[in-house]
Amino acid sequence: MRDVRARHIxxxxxxxxxxLPAGAYPGSKPMKIVLSAIALTFAVxxxxxxxxxxxxxxxxxxxxxxxxxxxxDDKAGKCVKK
Numbered sequence: 001m002r003d004v005r006a007r008h009i010x011x012x013x014x015x016x017x018x019x020l021p022a023g024a025y026p027g028s029k030p031m032k033i034v035l036s037a038i039a040l041t042f043a044v045x046x047x048x049x050x051x052x053x054x055x056x057x058x059x060x061x062x063x064x065x066x067x068x069x070x071x072x073d074d075k076a077g078k079c080v081k082k
Contacts, residue, residue: 057079058064064072064079
């Protein structure tokens, strides 16, 4: 009996004799996905504490005068570092 599976129009690159792109080998896609997930996890884990430590400048003149190392700039209408 004939095999009724779908046939590709072009055979895979290995059959045509053209080499695969640099760094590519059969089965490399799952490894790239895993490594990308690990890299993203580390990036988020390292960026979260850094972003959590940043504080916004006080928005009002009263809050600005309470801050130790800040002063109110009347020209700009905002709080700036001394």
